[in-house]
Each structure stands twice: as structure tokens, then as C-alpha cells.
Amino acid sequence: MEDDRSLRAELRALPVFSAPSPFLDYSDLPDSPSDLFRVWLRAAIASGVPEPHAMTLATVDPDGAPDARILILKDQVGDEWLFASSSTSAQSGCLTSD
């Protein structure tokens, strides 16, 4: 059986924030966060990020209990993000089926 202590040591030896973050010029950002999202998504697509349209959607129910799951983005128009989901899913009430 694998020694769990060795994984702990391997994890702790890994660098964190080892590369500088890309420069972000705040004066050059679009006014709308949705527009910025599209700029960054297109940059991810252009740079070959695998499945850049797979994203985690987090919601809360009326009691404030959070839930999150991975969905494929089908479209993004204005301030609306459109995902496809099974109509039987617990979160389908807040999603758009495609």
C-alpha cells in the first residue's frame, strides 16, 4: 500500500505562485464584467486551453445552501450565461436547456 506520508511531502514540496501573474492593466478593461469574460474566454480558446467552455456553476437554494457543478457553456449574451442541463437536475430551474 502506498505511503500517504510520501504524498504529503510531495505536495508540500510543490511551488505555489511560482510564476508571475500576467500583467493586468485596469485602465484597459471593458466597462462590463460580461465583456471582460468574453475577452478572457476568447483568449483561452485562442491559446488552446482544453475545454475552456467547461466551468463551475455555483448556486444557492432559497435556504442559502450552496451547490456547484461543472457545465458546458453554450452561449453568453449580455449578462446571461446559457448552459444545457437535464430537466430532472436539481439545478435545472436556474438553467437554460439547449
Ligand SMILES: Cc1cc2nc3c(=O)[nH]c(=O)nc-3n(C[C@H](O)[C@H](O)[C@H](O)COP(=O)(O)O)c2cc1C
Ligand atoms: C467537463 C464536464 C462537463 C459537464 N457538462 C455538463 C453539461 O453541460 N450539462 C450537464 O447537465 N452536466 C454536465 N456535466 C455533469 C454535471 O457536472 C453533473 O455532474 C451532472 O449534470 C449531474 O448533476 P445533478 O446532480 O444536478 O443531476 C459535466 C461534467 C463535466 C466533468
